[in-house]
Amino acid sequence: MNEFKFMRAATLADAAAAFEKADDARYLAGGQTLLPVMKQGLAVPSDVISLARIGELAGIAVSKERIDIGAMTRHADVAAHKEIRALLPALSVLAGGIGDPHVRNRGTIGGSLANNDPAADYPAAVLGLGATIVTDERTIAAEHYFQGLFATALEPGELITRVEFPVPRRAGYVKFPHPASRYALVGVMVSDGPHGIRVAVTGAGAGVFRVPAMEQALAKSFTPEAIADIPIADADLTSDRHGSAAYRAHLVGVLARRAVTLAASPAMHGHRS
Amino acid sequence: MNAPASFGKSQVRVEDQRFLKGQGRYIDDVNLPGQGYGAFVRSPHAHARVLSIDTSAAATMPGVLLIVTGAEWATQKFGPLPCRSPSKVNRDGTPFKDPARQCLVHDVARYVGEPVALVVAATAAAARSAADAVLVDYETLASVTDRGRAMAAGSAQLWPEAPQNLCLDFEQGKRADVESAMASAKHVIRLDLENNRLTAVPMEPRGAIADFDRATGQYTLWNSSQNIHANRDLMAAMLRIPKDKLHHLAPDIGGGFGGKNSVYAEPIVLLYAAGKLAHPVKWVADRTEAFLTDTHGRDQHSNVALALDDTGKFLALHVHSIGNVGAACGTMGPFTPTGGSARTQGGPYAIPAILYSAQAVFTNTVQTDPYRGAGRPEAVFHIERVIEFAARKLGIDPVELRRRNLIQPEQMPYTSGIGLAIDCGNFPAVMDRVIAMSDRPGYAARVTASAAKGLRRGFAVTPYLECSGGAPQEEAQLKFTSDGIVLLAVGTHSTGMGHETALAQIVGDRLGIDLHRIHFRQGDTAATKIGGGHGGSRGIELGGCAALKAADMVIDKARTIAAHALNSRADDIAFGKGKLTDSKTGQSMTIDGVIAAAGDQSRLPAGMSVGALDSTAVFDREMFTVPNGAHACEVEVDPETGVIRVVDFWAVDDFGSVINPMLADGQVMGGIVQGLGQALLEEVVYDSDSGQALTTSLLEYALPRADHVPRMKIEFYEGAPTKRNPLGAKGAGEAGCCGASPVIVNAVLDALNDYGVTHIDMPLTSEKVWRAISAGGKA
Amino acid sequence: MAELTLTVNGNPVRSDCAPGTLLSGFLRETLHLTGTHVGCDTSQCGACTVIVDGRSIKSCTMLAHEADGASVTTIEGIANADGTLHPVQQAFRTHHALQCGFCTPGMVMASVALLARQPEPTDADVRHGLEGNMCRCTGYQNIVDAVLASAKSMKGVQA
Known part of the structure; x- marks a missing residue:
């Protein structure tokens, strides 16, 4: 180094x-x-x-409507947080599936979002749940935050301080891990919450993106069948040795349906039925 | 005090104590006073002419001690890296092509990562920075990395002396018989098979430290090598130094699997640098260097044809392969895809006529060399895939088709259609046992349960047959110290297999001495005169038999010493359970008593002196052994995503006598999981246009992890010990990966049978499976 | 160079090291604790796993200076004071959960951390929990068995 x-x-x-x-x-x-x-x-x-000793970046605050997660919160702490698990299990599942246990003990939500790797999991949570990024200067809505491959709305020196997740009625996240790196080859977050129905996809393209056609179909019927026939254009999707664009497009459909099933499952959201 | 016999029993390992406490000593843990650090400048191009090298900036950087370029190397006129392929004659009788490969590139670099220069500096970081500052001007040349294209007209040519990049055009077997059987057979089933390129990925990367003592002219090389003696001889010859002036030794080795067998360029260049500097030079590969420059394995394409009569009897087998040897010959050169893949063609089946032909070709990739199995997994894959394919095509149950063709125990000894002399084995019993273990009656319910989850379940059983290999001679030494310790030195090499325990078990059992009193030494040219190292599952077969022979020499001499002490005759002394007893008088003496006497000249008979018990044995293998077995597995396939999960795995292995079942289990399981890796995950990939390596880290090359692996159930069949060696042992190290790849692939294809999918090439990635299902057009 | 104070295997350590020093390098080269191994450059293999303030981390992907003030435990620090093995080490030995031994220190440390987090894991929990540690020799089964066995043997002991 x-x-x-x-x-x-x-x-x-x-x-x-x-x-x-x-x-x-x-x-x-x-x-x-x-x-x-x-x-x-x-x-x-x-x-x-090093940001490790900045108190303002630590901590998780949970209310019925909102979960605020300090930027330096480790993935393992999000995954293990009891109230998050109760209110928004899709987020626990997502955080608990990043990297491996040792990576989750070091990696942070703020670091992941500032980096905006196209195959990272957290971008799918932020966009798919309609979260707000709070920095030392302003608040940024998810739709404005992600700007493509490793690009974000952050200005030089601007620091994420926390992320505010609205608690949805239901949500599900399904990831197809890359066989070697365990990043998301494709990951899909589906949610039904205060910002409407959202379907956000990570891993498949140059950055996280939403699938409006699926969102509209799910608004009419929140069932996997409702999105079974929605084609995903693969023209802009990533193609590499581990997954062609066509395969990734196919996986977006499969994972989205599975995420809907999870979101709708009483096991995941029995407490909020 | 007599130790209980430990032979044949699971015995926890002696070496674990240090490994578990972090006290293992691997190459990166070895440091010599005053050492410098080496960093290699490597070709970034697959094929390029070196026009010039400018080291001026690098040479003035802080801490830089020495730079060795390919140009300097060329002036030394050292020998090229040697090839010791046993297969070296083309089918027309002409010799194979073995172009001279130098340790450092002077003229043309032929693969990405080939060493071009060495920089030595005071710290590793300084060496790396300076190596990055060496400016090499290249003229890039067209490259070819794909074995299929290597022989095509217009392809890049690597060596002028090897037209069409052909290294060896090999043939073994009965061509006329095979051709006539194929012409008249009722069925000829043909299948093309890929054997994906792999790399061994021992968790410890390669490394070495070279030292030179100017006063004595003595070189010392600490090297993460599993083949210390043979490589010492080859390196000394290259450097034109007497072999006793090169002390070659290995510390603990963090896995090898064949990848640490070969003679590599780096340690030789380090020796040269140490000689120039007269102080030690250390280099340890990072993982990217390991991916680029460790020898790779497999990488064959084969056309397989199996002829059958109308009852499903096999009549003839012809396999033709093209194998990728890389940019030049590695230490075993073209052997693996040619002679190495020929030996066990046809597996455990009675096939009267077999022909194996192969072309080994040069490409702009790193050398291939033996990787766990070295041709035998390829041969098992050929026969087991074509049988499964034939069974489905002909509508015969795959197990039944195998059963009809297995060599029967009453046919033993049996010379296979390719000429392998099989001495013993009960192939039907082994296959029946693995089928019995796999709970066939419960299978239908498991299929239904999988279907309820939206998954397709599949099953396959695959017998396998391999043969041991490696150097045919081995040495073991036993030395007795005054404090009751027995020193056991061998020329075999454990890179994790547990010889420190298993060989001590053999000696301890024979002598009646607790194995913890036996101290083990390996991997040191100063410890034994000869040594065959690691490879070909030879550790127990050769090292074990040499150790046993040395123990028997000790017992012979012990009887003479005991006779002297007991006023008896050696012929009357019987040995058993650590005790030497005069059969006439009943008087006895313990082995420890004899050991003590052997250390005291006054208690020794005439003609014997202190240290008389010390013994050195050399064991010669007359014939390869033939380990065999059968594996079975069940898989679940998610047809929506193409994801495969191996859910159950059963193995029955015939390794002859098993010294330590716990260690043998470990060998089988590790091998199975490497086979699983080949079947489902692993593949070294080069970009076919640029020749760039695409799998240069563990982020790209997928290794099996704990959650890829099912619970494996393993049994041993011990009903057919070999008489080819006194232990009755057949070799266990490579069997696992022989059976696992084909049985997993066959089970997946069984699961996909309803979709009309009959073949997918390894690795069976989820995308390939999904595409095959989509193309199959059935549901 | 900058100063760094921490506890390693219960012993206070004060040392100077360059800011770019990784914790793995600090342990191996400065403290000569060579049981922590480095097997890759990309934070995949897990051979370098150690425990920092009770959590398993990959020491090749943490700056030594980030461990300032922390308590670090390595493979050299988990055996009992009398030299007898930690239950996880013992179970690895009994179950033949190691062959070449190179991944073993990281695997043991990952297992110790896993059991602290999940004292009664299932087979699947262990396999998932070890996804950050690669072994090329054993095929993992004996490692899983060793962890399950140590969970049993440690039950009640560390409750």
Whole structure:
């Protein structure tokens, strides 16, 4: 790894000031993406600013309508959180399926969203549940946040502080893991909540996207059959050795139907029927 | 104190104690005072001419000690990396092509990752930075990575002396008989098969540390190699140094599976660098280097034709393969796809006429060399896939078709259609047993239960037959110390198989000594004179028999010493359970008493001196053994996504006598899961246009994980021990992956039978399965 | 170089290391705790798994400086004071859950963490829980059995 200056920010203001001062700073959240990229020499920052000790980024707050998750919350903590499991099990399932247990013990929701890997799971949750990204400067709606391959609405130095998930009536997430990396070859979040019915897909394209035709069909009938015949255009989908665009398009359909079944299943949402 | 006999019993391993405490010593844990660190400059191109190398910037970077380029290497006129293929004659009698491959590229780089220069620096990071700063000017050339295209007109040519990139045009078997049987047979079933390119991926990457003592001219090489003696000889010859001036030794090895067998370029260049610097130089591969430069395995395409009569009797088998040997010959060169794949053609079936022909071709890929099985898994795959395919085509139950054709126990000894001398085995009993284990009566209910979940269930049973291999000679030494410890040194090499325990069991059992008093040494050219290392499932068969022979030499001498002590004659001394007894007087002496006497000149008979019990034995294998068995499995396939889950797996293996069933179980299970990896997940891929390697990390190359694997049930058939060696052991290391790939593929195709799917090439990825179902057009 | 203070296997450690030092490198090279192995560069294989403040992490994907103030446990730190093996180590031995031993330290540490999280796992729980650790030798079955057996043997002991 290259040489760099390392500092631990104690407050958001600290972090922002350090970022401002540096030539080419990177924030370090859980490091599960940044460190591998730095090891390969694909990122060569002059300064690395650790966010681990910033109290403002920690914590989970749950109300009946909303779940707020601090940006430095580890995936394992989201997965294991009892109230989240009760209110929004699809989110627990999603967080509990990222990487592996050791990665989940380090990786954070803020880090994942700031990186916006096209095969990451959290983007599907944020867009598929209509969450709001809160930064040290503003709030950003999910629809405006994701801007394609590793691109987001964040300005240089802007930090995600928390993510606010509205609690939907029902939701389901199904992931088809890449056989080697275990990122999402395709992942689909389906939800029926305050922002209407949403179907968000990760892994299949250059970034997370919604499927309006499925959303409209599910609005009429929230059943897997309702979306059985909706074709997914594969023109813009990713094609690689592990899944052609056509296969990914097919999987979007299968996983969406399974996500609807999960969302509608009393086992997942018995408490909110 | 006599130890209870441990032979044939599960015995927890001696070596585990250090491994479990983090006290194993692997290559990256070995450090020598004053060591520098090596980093290699590697070709980023599949095929490119090196026009110039500019090391000026790198040479002035901090900490840089030495840079060795291909140009400098060429001036040394060292020998090329050697090829020791037993198959080396074309079918027209001309010799095969073995182009000279140098350790560092001087003129043309022929695969991505081929070493071009070595940089040595004070730290690993400095070496890496400087290596990245070496500027190499390349002229890129057209490349070919695909074995199918390598011989085509207009394809890139790797070596001028090898037209059409042909390395070896091989043939073995009865061509005339096969052709006439094919011409007149009622049925000839033909099937084309891919054997996907794999890499061994031992969890520990390769590495080495070389040292040189200027005063004595002695080289020392610590190397993560599983073939210490043979590679010492080859490397010393290349570097033109006497072999006793190269001390080659291996620390604990973190897995090998064949991938650490070959002579590699890197350690040799490190030796040269250490010689120049007169201090140690260390290099350990990162995982990307491992993917690019560890030898790969398999990579064959085969046309299989099986002739049957109207009753389903097999009449003849012809398999023609094209095998990819990579950019030049590896240590075993074209052997694996040619002679290595020929040996066990036809498996355990009575097939009168067999012909195996193969062309081994050069491509712009890293060398292929033996990977667990080295040709035998390929041969099992050929016969077992074509039988399954034939059974479905002819409407015969696949198990029944196999049963009709298995070699019967009363036919033993039997020389197979390809010429393999099979001495013993009961193939029908082994297959029947695995079928009995697999609960066929309950199968229909399981199919229904799977269907209720929307899944298709499939079953297959696959007998397999392989043969042991590797170097045919082995040495074992026993030395007795004054503190009661017995030192056992062998030339075989465990890379995890547990020889430290199993060989000690053999010796301890024979001598009646607790195995914990037996201290084990391997992987050191200073410990034994000869050594065949690891490969061909030879560890117990050769190392075990050599150890047994050494123990018997000890007993012989012990009888003389006991006779002297007891005023008796050696001929009257009987040995058993650690005790030497005069059969006439009933007087006795323990083996420990004899060991003590052997350390005291005053208690030894004339002609014997202190240390007389120490013994060195060399065991020669006369004939390969023939391990065999049958595997069965059930799979569930999700027809919507194409996802396969292996849900049950049964194996019955005939390894002859089993020394330590727990260790043998471990060998079988590990092999099965590597076979599962080949069947479902693993594949090394090169981009066919650019020649770039696409699988360069574990993010791209899918290895089996714990949740890919079903619970495996394993039994051993011990009714047919071989008489080809005194232990009756047949070799266990490679069997698992021989049976697993075909049985899993066959079970998946059974599950997809209703869809009209009759063949899918490995690895059976979910997309391939989904496409096959879609194309099958039936539901 | 910057200073770093932490506890490793119960012992206080104060050391200087470059900011770019990974925890795996710090353990292996600075502290000579070579039981933690590095088997890949991409955070996949899990051979480098150690426990930091009670959680299993991949030490090749954590800066040493991020462990400042933390308590780190490695394979060298889990046997009993008298040198006898931890129940998980013992179960690995009894069940032949290791062959070459290279993945073993990470596998044992992952198993210890798994059992702390899930004291009574099922076979499937163990397989899922070990998805971050690769073994090329054993085929995993004996590892799963070892973890299940240690769950039983530890029941009540660490409750």
